[in-house]
Amino acid sequence: MSQQTACATGLPEVAVADTRSNFGRWGWTIILVEGLMLWISAGVQVHGLNIIVPVLSQEFAIEKTTLLFWATPASWGSVVAGYLCAKLVEWKGAKYNILLCLAACAVCFGLLGTWSSVWAFTALFCGVCFFGSGYAYVGGTALIANWFPRKKSLAFGWVTMGQTMSTALFVPMLALFFGLFGVRNGFWIVALMMGALIVLVGIFVTNTPEERGCTPDNVSMTPEELQRSRVEQETYVCPFTSVQLLGMRDVWTIGLGSGGIYVVLVGVLSQLVPRLMAMGYELNTAILYLAIAAFIGVPGAYLWGWLGQRLGTKAGLIVYSLWWGVAVVLNMFELNIYTLWASLLMIGLSFGGATNLTTSIVAEKFPRAAFITAFGVIQPIQGVVRCCAFAVLAFGLTYLGGYFGAYALLAGVAVINALLFWVTDTSPVT
Numbered sequence: 001m002s003q004q005t006a007c008a009t010g011l012p013e014v015a016v017a018d019t020r021s022n023f024g025r026w027g028w029t030i031i032l033v034e035g036l037m038l039w040i041s042a043g044v045q046v047h048g049l050n051i052i053v054p055v056l057s058q059e060f061a062i063e064k065t066t067l068l069f070w071a072t073p074a075s076w077g078s079v080v081a082g083y084l085c086a087k088l089v090e091w092k093g094a095k096y097n098i099l100l101c102l103a104a105c106a107v108c109f110g111l112l113g114t115w116s117s118v119w120a121f122t123a124l125f126c127g128v129c130f131f132g133s134g135y136a137y138v139g140g141t142a143l144i145a146n147w148f149p150r151k152k153s154l155a156f157g158w159v160t161m162g163q164t165m166s167t168a169l170f171v172p173m174l175a176l177f178f179g180l181f182g183v184r185n186g187f188w189i190v191a192l193m194m195g196a197l198i199v200l201v202g203i204f205v206t207n208t209p210e211e212r213g214c215t216p217d218n219v220s221m222t223p224e225e226l227q228r229s230r231v232e233q234e235t236y237v238c239p240f241t242s243v244q245l246l247g248m249r250d251v252w253t254i255g256l257g258s259g260g261i262y263v264v265l266v267g268v269l270s271q272l273v274p275r276l277m278a279m280g281y282e283l284n285t286a287i288l289y290l291a292i293a294a295f296i297g298v299p300g301a302y303l304w305g306w307l308g309q310r311l312g313t314k315a316g317l318i319v320y321s322l323w324w325g326v327a328v329v330l331n332m333f334e335l336n337i338y339t340l341w342a343s344l345l346m347i348g349l350s351f352g353g354a355t356n357l358t359t360s361i362v363a364e365k366f367p368r369a370a371f372i373t374a375f376g377v378i379q380p381i382q383g384v385v386r387c388c389a390f391a392v393l394a395f396g397l398t399y400l401g402g403y404f405g406a407y408a409l410l411a412g413v414a415v416i417n418a419l420l421f422w423v424t425d426t427s428p429v430t
Contacts, residue, residue: 024218034140035162041136042163043170059183060116070122077130079383085134086376093207094142101134110191113184145363145371146208152363156356157305164352167294236369245377255378257420258358259385266389267410293348301352313361317421325414332407
C-alpha cells in the first residue's frame with residue numbers, strides 16, 4: 001500500500017482477511033444506527049409501496065395504476081440524491097447530511113397521507129426517495145466507510161441485515177399503523193420513527209471515529225497516531241473531481257456492474273410472487289414463500305460481508321453475480337419442489353449482498369476521505385442502470401416467451417456483471 005493511501009485511511013496496515021467483528025462499543029453503535037436507517041429507508045422507498053399505493057388509492061379515490069405510474073419517475077429522486085447528497089457530505093460532513101435528510105424525509109412521508117392529488121403524491125414520494133437515499137444510502141454508507149476502512153465488507157454485512165429485515169417486516173408494521181391510527185396518522189407515526197432516529201444520530205454519531213476518540217476499525221493506536229490520523233482526515237483534500245472520476249474506466253465498470261446487480265435483484269423480487277402463482281401456488285402461499293426468503297436473507301447479509309472480507313470485495317462480487325445467475329436459472333424451470341426451494345434459498349441468501357458488496361468495492365478502491373466523492377459519481381451510474389430492470393423484464397415477458405425468457409435475460413445480465421467486476425482493478429488509487 002502506498003504512503004498516500006496509508007495516510008488517507010488514517011490507520012496502520014490491517015489484514016484484509018481479518019473477519020473478526022471486534023468493532024468496539026462505539027463502532028457497534030454506528031452499525032446499529034445505520035442498520036435502523038436502512039430498515040426505514042428501504043421500507044418507505046420500496047417495500048412500503050405494496051400497501052401505500054392501495055391505501056392511498058382507496059383514501060383519495062385515485063386509480064392504483066396511476067399512482068404506480070407516477071411512483072416510477074418519482075423514484076428517480078434517489079438517483080439525483082446520490083450526487084447532490086454526496087456533495088453535501090463533502091461540504092458539511094455525513095452527520096449533518098443525515099440529520100437534514102432524515103428531517104426532510106419525515107415531513108415528506110408524513111404528508112403523503114394528507115395531500116390528496118396525484119401531483120402532490122409524485123412530488124412527496126420523490127422527496128421520500130431523494131432524502132431517504134440521502135440519509136441511509138449516502139450519509140450512512142459514508143459513516144461506515146469512515147469508521148471501518150479495512151473492515152467495511154464485514155461492517156456492511158451486519159448493517160444490511162436491517163435492509164433485509166425491512167422486506168419482511170415493514171409492510172405488516174405499516175398495515176398495523178394504518179389499522180390502529182388511520183391512514184393519515186399512520187404516515188405520521190413512521191415520520192415520528194424518523195424523528196427518533198434524528199435524536200439517536202444527534203447523540204451517538206460522529207463523522208469519524210477519531211472525533212469520538214476511537215480508532216478506525218477499532219485497531220490499536222497510540223494517542224499520537226490517533227491525533228495524527230484525525231488531523232489527516234480533517235485536512236484531507238480529495239485529488240479527484242467528478243469529471244476526472246468519470247474518465248476512470250474502473251468507475252464505469254463498478255457503476256455498471258453494480259447497477260446490473262440491482263437489475264437482477266429488482267427483476268427477481270418484483271416478480272417472485274406472480275412467478276410463484278404462475279407455477280400454480282396460491283397468493284397467500286406465494287407471499288409466505290417471499291417472507292421466508294426474506295428472513296433467510298438476514299444471515300445471508302452477514303455471510304456476504306464475511307465472504308467479501310475474507311476473499312476481497314472483487315472476488316466476492318464475482319461469486320455473488322454468478323450465484324444470482326444460478327438462482328435465476330433454477331427458477332426458470334418449473335421442475336419440482338426441490339429445485340423451487342433451492343432457488344428460494346439462493347435468492348433469499350442474496351438479498352443483503354447487493355448493497356454490502358457494491359458499496360464496499362468503492363471503499364476498497366478509493367481512500368477513506370475520498371470515498372464519498374467517488375460514491376457520489378458511481379451511485380448515480382448504478383441508479384440509472386437499476387432503473388432498466390422493469391424494461392428488461394417487460395421485454396422478456398413480452399417477446400421471449402414469458403418468465404422463461406425474462407429470467408434468461410436476467411441470468412445473462414448476471415454473467416455480464418461478473419465479467420465487469422472481473423476486469424475491474426480494485427487496487428487503491430493514490
